[in-house]
Amino acid sequence: MDKNDRIYGLGETLGTLNKRGKKYRFYSTDDPMHTPEKEALYGTHPFMIVDGKNTFGLFIDFPAELIFDIGYENINTLKITVTGKNFDLYIFENENKNSIIEEFLKLTGTPFLPPKWAFGFQQCRWSYPDKESVNNIADNFRKREIPCDAIYLDIDYMENYKVFTVDNNKFPDFPQFARDIMKRGFKLVPIIDPGVKIEDGYNVCDEGVKNGYFCKDKDGKDYVTAVWPGLTYFPDFLNSTVRNWWGNLYKDFNDIGIRAFWNDMNEPAIFYTPDSLKEVSDILKQNSGNTDLGIEAFTAKDKMLTMANNRNDYKSFYQKDESGNIINHDDVHNLYGFNMARGTAEGLMNLDPEKRYFLLSRSSYIGQQRFSYIWMGDNFSWWDHMQVHFRMLQSLNMCGFFYTGPDIGGFGGNSSPELVIRWMQLGAFTPLYRNHSAIGTRNQEPWVYDEESNDILKNIIRLRYAFMPYAYSEFKKSTENLSPFIKPLGFVFETDRAKDAEDQYMYGDSLMVAPVYTPNARGRYVHLPEVKWLKWTASKFEDRNMTVYDSGDYFIDANLNEIPLFIKENSLIVLENPKQYTGEKETENLYITGLVTEESEFTFYDDDGESTGYKNGEYYKINIKISKTETEFDVNVEIDDTEEYPCTIKNIFFEIYDETGKKYTMETKID
């Protein structure tokens, strides 16, 4: 590498946005401890861009282990190890980074538009284990008027962790319960794991065994591992017959109206196998009575620790491809989550082609943006993981995963009120806005702290909802243009300083977000490249005090309740009054703001938010153009709708700033 080359991409990996200085391994792995030295996480995204002396893109399509050493062993050497011969290497020759991404997405597929509620707030916990606790969460949101669109069901909703079952003791009359809660504006999002509990009389297990749908051991018997339910079989998703079967298992949920899911544990995670458990027992048995093990005590400990997700186990089972060829799982390991998502997506589309679905997957592979979104796995309530959040957000967007996000507030470990506040601010400007935490950790729902913290959190979530028209419009545009919704500053401004400002990013094309991600901070440094910027240290929708900044470096004050936002010169953002949930009521008023020194345009997009009708023209757009004149501004509003899908907006309120910081308010009525 040239000394000044920057390397971008690699999707769901730890480390900096410029990937230099670290080694990355793609072998999808359920590792719940994302410490900085870790090389492999849940997904496999071997697409990168070299930006510098010779700018180009590179994608290696290979489903087994891949290693990228990017200036780790030797500071200026990039070394890629492909552990097999049967791979496709794509080079994207283009000087423009955004064009490289466009070409890459033309090759690997278009990210799909989620239902609009996916841009609302989503509440998760391992677990809300029964009807009462879910209803209690729902009550709290509505009673406190904190907007929320989704409540998740983690593994405890199932009967003994049997996938596609619901525990009737915890959720008596589940269909009625689900319909009731959905009527209140909450989507219910059950978790789905691939591991099928081995149990006679359990239909999923029985069908899979009978039809030979499960992965096999070397002798052709159904391969046994252990995950949440104890001993389980893994469906062989490599095969379309199995995918079709699996996709149809979502029917019961679909019939109730549940079309939102999260596929977990699909690397696939393995806790242990009967063989590996026996191995540890044997070591201890062997040493039984011998207490003077010295350092040898570590051997048993290490064995115990490496029992989960062990490579040897992945090498011990087999899958069957479309043509019936037997393939060692290890050779196609990184496709397991991909094909599970594919089966799920095809099933859901088939079950109700008229309605969008929502699907998160933990494991993923390049191209999966066509079927599912992903979340970033089991992070921790560490401040450092806010950096992982915004870096991974940018890197995943480059790889086609526009809609993504982490567990806000941190999954593992306990969080402090301040951490959750700062993280919820960052999350408000992340497509997937989901607060999630693990069993045994401190609760982090937005009302569990002191009154002041709770107020701040409520206002942040309301701010998120105020941005709904902007986020939904810009996201739609990004899928149309094959241009990431989240962009690094260095993909918009080609200066060294912009490229190195990894802790600031574009959320849509108009807004730069500069989150505060350190404890006890009263502000942060911000780099403003090239143009003028309209600063909003935002605490709530109703307070929209804006200041014009020239390009440069600034320490920006930001109290605990504030996040620094910057609207780019000659671009606009569109807000609305926050709703309680996305489908609560129609939007009638839009609020448009920005700093206009010459001319700026914004296209507002809207549709019903739930159906697939937008694919057939059931949507409308409003093109807004603002031009600076000698003394004030010209505003031009054009409605582009149809009789079948007419515009619902009645008023547009403008709050436009000139370069002196003077605010002009205008209003447009739409009949």
Next chain:
Amino acid sequence: MDKNDRIYGLGETLGTLNKRGKKYRFYSTDDPMHTPEKEALYGTHPFMIVDGKNTFGLFIDFPAELIFDIGYENINTLKITVTGKNFDLYIFENENKNSIIEEFLKLTGTPFLPPKWAFGFQQCRWSYPDKESVNNIADNFRKREIPCDAIYLDIDYMENYKVFTVDNNKFPDFPQFARDIMKRGFKLVPIIDPGVKIEDGYNVCDEGVKNGYFCKDKDGKDYVTAVWPGLTYFPDFLNSTVRNWWGNLYKDFNDIGIRAFWNDMNEPAIFYTPDSLKEVSDILKQNSGNTDLGIEAFTAKDKMLTMANNRNDYKSFYQKDESGNIINHDDVHNLYGFNMARGTAEGLMNLDPEKRYFLLSRSSYIGQQRFSYIWMGDNFSWWDHMQVHFRMLQSLNMCGFFYTGPDIGGFGGNSSPELVIRWMQLGAFTPLYRNHSAIGTRNQEPWVYDEESNDILKNIIRLRYAFMPYAYSEFKKSTENLSPFIKPLGFVFETDRAKDAEDQYMYGDSLMVAPVYTPNARGRYVHLPEVKWLKWTASKFEDRNMTVYDSGDYFIDANLNEIPLFIKENSLIVLENPKQYTGEKETENLYITGLVTEESEFTFYDDDGESTGYKNGEYYKINIKISKTETEFDVNVEIDDTEEYPCTIKNIFFEIYDETGKKYTMETKID
């Protein structure tokens, strides 16, 4: 707490410099994984300063478990839990933070002056296991002309981890080997662990058993645990008889001339006990044959993981105080390392009162600054741990541990060349400058990378040696004035912004260090409070390009080979030509630089660097005063020496800047 109160202190703890937002537990613990949520590390330093509405200091003298919740559970609540009634609470009522520290040190004791070589560079590795490898390290330093003053011996130098033994196979004729290497200017620093291997015929074990020097179980039998050597006994350091015995065990080393040691594992660390090992075996045995454990498999895993350093074990053994009272270890747990250090220090002083000793301890307690220095324990090759480094450095200095530092480059995990370079830059401005790494990790000696990286590292170490006169003089002054050698910016400037600039610190009274601690950085933001500053982006002693800055906020460029340093207006730093090791030759030339707008003074201090003669006046000082006149500078140099200990300096070269950035060079000859 008031919303704007800042909390300082707590010594060796994770988290920010302002300790708000986290929970801290003092129960000295060997935890090798310093992830951000950890509450307890190796040391116990319950001294804190509240800085804000009501400024005061607080120290709780209590040797058992203490918990400080500083705005973690509730954002504005400070809650201290003392787990017993028998404690002393000291409140320091003073508006001035530095005066609070002075009072605290008057109470708890004065940090002692290390030998001068302790300000040189020190190389460590787990392990350089034999004569050849140590000699090879020494050869590399001298051959490559990279300065170095010490090479450490980690646990593998011992015979079967038996403390106070040397393995004769690995180190044949150890005394001659040691004398040879010391002749070349390297101190040899062996590790000493408290755990005594249980072995008949091993003198330390035999003497301890015979005289009843070991901790006892509830039945009065010698308590058995397991550490490196396998089954061991723990000396009962609470008792002066045991401390005297232990201190005298250093005699063989002392006789060879080895007076530098590091006391490890003295929390005391426990790998397991015969009982706890049996417990895990039993669980697995019980489940033997049952492979369908499901989540229950985690139980055995958890048991295995919590076997080490288990509180139940600490509650299971007993110590005897000076009056012969039996005390449960748990009640005095936090004093174990303290008393081991005390025994060691008294032994070494007794063995040769004329000569200084060097002693690092891993575990520590308030007041231990009188006996030993400490290092920061088993960190990791994570960029985040550079932040732990400079924050802990400031916090430990407040608690009296002026001379301290972490494992530069990181102990656990593999490091990249860039990480080691940036960390070595930070380490160059840290009293203890020791590069250390664990077995099985990538080597990080300063010649293992590519040529460019190696050159950078060599220049950084040489820069460290150039600062020797400054560091030694300022450190001496800090012990005289009971004023920390390392000070947070907020202890010198009372602005909010200075207080929040936790990643900049004063190294002595003249120099502010602003290390680069993020990967792929080409610079960093720096806050310059109140006065003017002379900026030196330092890469080597020979390049001394300086620029004058007004107070304010700046993005300071810093290439990989550079660390931003700032000399405070009207203060001076003193440099010398880098030596190969501290005692190589006498210093004849001093280089003095600074930005003088009115008047500045510096007192250069020197002594023989090794003896305790400085306590009896065997030292000299040079008082340097520079005043700005209309057109240039008045330089005043006063030698304060004696015939018994005369000044060795022959020339002083001045490079003084005025506020326009103009450099004036002057020279003073001393006869």
